Amino acid sequence: xxxxxxxxxxxxxxxxxxxxxxxxxxxxxxxxxxxxxxxxxxxxxxxxxxxxxxxxxxxxxxxxxxxxxxxxxxxxxxxxxxxxxxxxxxxxxxxxxxxxxxxxxxxxxxxxxxxxxxxxxxxxxxxxxxxx
Amino acid sequence: xxxxxxxxxxxxxxxxxxxxxxxxxxxxxxxxxxxxxxxxxxxxxxxxxxxxxxxxxxxxxxxxxxxxxxxxxxxxxxxxxxxxxxxxxxxxxxxxxxxxxxxxxxxxxxxxxxxxxxxxxxxxxxxxxxxx
Amino acid sequence: xxxxxxxxxxxxxxxxxxxxxxxxxxxxxxxxxxxxxxxxxxxxxxxxxxxxxxxxxxxxxxxxxxxxxxxxxxxxxxxxxxxxxxxxxxxxxxxxxxxxxxxxxxxxxxxxxxxxxxxxxxxxxxxxxxxx
Amino acid sequence: xxxxxxxxxxxxxxxxxxxxxxxxxxxxxxxxxxxxxxxxxxxxxxxxxxxxxxxxxxxxxxxxxxxxxxxxxxxxxxxxxxxxxxxxxxxxxxxxxxxxxxxxxxxxxxxxxxxxxxxxxxxxxxxxxxxx
Numbered sequence: 001x002x003x004x005x006x007x008x009x010x011x012x013x014x015x016x017x018x019x020x021x022x023x024x025x026x027x028x029x030x031x032x033x034x035x036x037x038x039x040x041x042x043x044x045x046x047x048x049x050x051x052x053x054x055x056x057x058x059x060x061x062x063x064x065x066x067x068x069x070x071x072x073x074x075x076x077x078x079x080x081x082x083x084x085x086x087x088x089x090x091x092x093x094x095x096x097x098x099x100x101x102x103x104x105x106x107x108x109x110x111x112x113x114x115x116x117x118x119x120x121x122x123x124x125x126x127x128x129x130x131x132x
Numbered sequence: 133x134x135x136x137x138x139x140x141x142x143x144x145x146x147x148x149x150x151x152x153x154x155x156x157x158x159x160x161x162x163x164x165x166x167x168x169x170x171x172x173x174x175x176x177x178x179x180x181x182x183x184x185x186x187x188x189x190x191x192x193x194x195x196x197x198x199x200x201x202x203x204x205x206x207x208x209x210x211x212x213x214x215x216x217x218x219x220x221x222x223x224x225x226x227x228x229x230x231x232x233x234x235x236x237x238x239x240x241x242x243x244x245x246x247x248x249x250x251x252x253x254x255x256x257x258x259x260x261x262x263x264x
Numbered sequence: 265x266x267x268x269x270x271x272x273x274x275x276x277x278x279x280x281x282x283x284x285x286x287x288x289x290x291x292x293x294x295x296x297x298x299x300x301x302x303x304x305x306x307x308x309x310x311x312x313x314x315x316x317x318x319x320x321x322x323x324x325x326x327x328x329x330x331x332x333x334x335x336x337x338x339x340x341x342x343x344x345x346x347x348x349x350x351x352x353x354x355x356x357x358x359x360x361x362x363x364x365x366x367x368x369x370x371x372x373x374x375x376x377x378x379x380x381x382x383x384x385x386x387x388x389x390x391x392x393x394x395x396x
Numbered sequence: 397x398x399x400x401x402x403x404x405x406x407x408x409x410x411x412x413x414x415x416x417x418x419x420x421x422x423x424x425x426x427x428x429x430x431x432x433x434x435x436x437x438x439x440x441x442x443x444x445x446x447x448x449x450x451x452x453x454x455x456x457x458x459x460x461x462x463x464x465x466x467x468x469x470x471x472x473x474x475x476x477x478x479x480x481x482x483x484x485x486x487x488x489x490x491x492x493x494x495x496x497x498x499x500x501x502x503x504x505x506x507x508x509x510x511x512x513x514x515x516x517x518x519x520x521x522x523x524x525x526x527x528x
Contacts, residue, residue: 005177035299036445037181041173045137049169064446078474081514084482084490089449181300182328185353210342218348226348250345269441301445305437309401313433 003033004101004109008132009040012101012111015131019124020044025116027124028055031101033109036063044115051114057091058098058121059112064089066107070096070122097121099129135165136233136241140264141172144233144243147263151256152176157248159256160187163233165241168195176247183246189223190230190244190253196221198239202228202254229253231261240264267297268365268373272396273304276365276375279395283388284308289380291388292319295365297373300327308379315378321355322362322385323376328353330371334360334386361385363393399429400497400505404528405436408497408507411527415520416440421512423520424451427497429505432459440511447510453487454494454517455508460485462503466492466518493517495525504528 004012009031020027026044028051033039036059043052058069065072072094076085086094096119098112113125136144141163152159158176160183165171168191175184190201197204204226208217218224228251230244245257268276273295284291290308292315297303300323307316322333329336336358340349350358360383362376377389400408405427416423422440424447429435432455439448454465461468468490472481482488492515494508509521 006174010174033299035181035297035301037175037299038173038184039175041170042138042142043169043171049167052170061446064444066444082491083469084472084488085450087482087487088453088489089446092446180328180330182325182353182356186349189352205347208348218351223351224348225352227346270438274438299445301439302437302448303439305434306402306406307433307435313431316434 004039006039011131012128013040013042016113016124016128017042017044019127023120025120027113027115028052030056030059030112031109032059032063034063034107036060047115054093054114055112058093058114059110061092062098062100062110069093069098097125099125101129101132134238134240136171138171143263144260145172145174148245148256148260149174149176151259155252157252159245159247160184162188162191162244163241164191164195166195166239168192179247186225186246187244190225190246191242193224194230194232194242201225201230229257231257233261233264268303270303275395276392277304277306280377280388280392281306281308283391287384289384291377291379292316294319294323294376295373296323296327298371300324311379318357318378319376322357322378323374325356326362326364326374333357333362361389363389365393365396398502398504400435402435407527408524409436409438412509412520412524413438413440415523419516421516423509423511424448426452426455426508427505428455428459430503432456443511450489450510451508454489454510455506457488458494458496458506465489465494493521495521497525497528
């Protein structure tokens with residue numbers, strides 16, 4: 001089975017919510033399967049609406065690029081190798097907050113978190129990753 | 133307060149999941165706020181992937197039309213008054229499974245359910261509505 | 265492993281090409297993985313260009329709906345249960361020519377064939393399925 | 397005849413695959429005709445999914461601009477003459493890996509390669525070009 005189950009995805013979302021409460025930053029949290037399709041999503045009260053799309057897109061980007069979105073920031077800057085990358089695939093996100101979810105080294109999905117600073121988004125996403 | 137909270141949305145999703153289990157039909161379940169923006173989402177294991185988009189779109193359609201999506205089926209048929217309605221707003225869904233969520237007569241959001249027959253989708257959506 | 269390999273996808277495409285030659289109808293043939301992402305594609309000389317998109321979309325529709333696209337034709341007609349279905353998910357195809365690819369009962373991808381009559385498209389897609 | 401045949405396109409793809417194997421970098425490889433429409437495509441096992449779209453888009457960009465995509469990198473940077481170019485035509489790719497395919501000086505199509513470093517993508521695309 002290479003796609004994350006709803007119960008695993010819910011555990012990931014709940015852990016991310018707990019971390020977001022710890023740091024007092026309401027977040028949008030999305031979990032997609034290994035094909036980039038949404039499995040679970042939660043918008044915490046007060047989290048900005050733009051981050052609904054951004055969180056889902058971060059998770060999808062992590063699947064499509066097989067990498068955390070934070071790994072894309074430097075290489076997609078003006079003058080860098082993949083400048084313009086974010087225009088492809090219907091729109092990728094090239095700042096942190098999306099991280100692949102793996103079980104025994106196999107990617108089963110990805111989490112995307114958005115609504116805080118990028119540093120906060122990454123921290124909350126990592127809490128989700130740790131729960132799997 | 134006219135927008136549904138995450139805790140209320142989660143209660144709605146959980147009630148819908150329980151009903152979907154009762155009828156042994158895995159479902160995609162989405163709850164949006166009074167602006168049509170996603171608050172909570174769950175894809176049950178085995179639910180078809182097309183219904184991710186359809187469930188979210190049903191909930192959003194219910195907000196945009198201020199009506200259950202089942203109310204749109206007849207009026208959007210060839211020859212009927214709103215034939216072609218589904219082409220608008222970036223794509224509406226004109227079959228049942230989307231229902232507004234109200235508190236004291238005020239719309240606070242909507243639920244969209246998809247992956248079964250339309251009758252099953254409506255039944256599961258109604259179980260979500262009843263939980264609010 | 266739940267996603268089709270390139271060598272298996274190529275075998276499927278080649279079998280479909282052979283069948284298309286048999287019936288003297290140039291075709292567009294697409295194979296996607298279990299997430300609906302393209303793995304292999306071939307446009308035979310003389311096949312119409314519209315069917316590039318249609319064949320890929322048929323394969324993707326089969327994954328999203330977990331069904332052959334021919335199963336959608338009747339239920340998406342005016343007056344039928346899922347009228348308007350093709351508007352969802354960024355555009356589904358609701359006529360025959362897309363079929364899931366399974367190995368030991370597990371869906372590993374899908375084939376989509378387009379450029380002939382629907383009957384021809386289905387026949388060629390079935391030849392692809394049989395090669396797996 | 398100004399459009400590449402499937403057999404020529406397949407030869408191009410196969411040569412690119414062979415080169416990708418040489419350098420041990422799984423790739424997405426697309427060949428389009430002189431109108432920018434897909435003729436042949438292969439995703440090697442393990443190649444990232446984002447590069448499906450990127451490889452096809454590189455090939456299409458090469459046709460639309462009548463140039464290798466590597467020729468666009470400098471002129472589309474902030475401050476340069478065509479800054480913002482990648483926003484046009486539904487999305488162009490402005491880094492290397494797309495190259496026109498010519499026969500006797502006439503453009504018959506283009507190849508697009510993606511999934512490695514830009515240098516690797518260009519090398520593999522050049523191997524495809526050399527096979528024509």
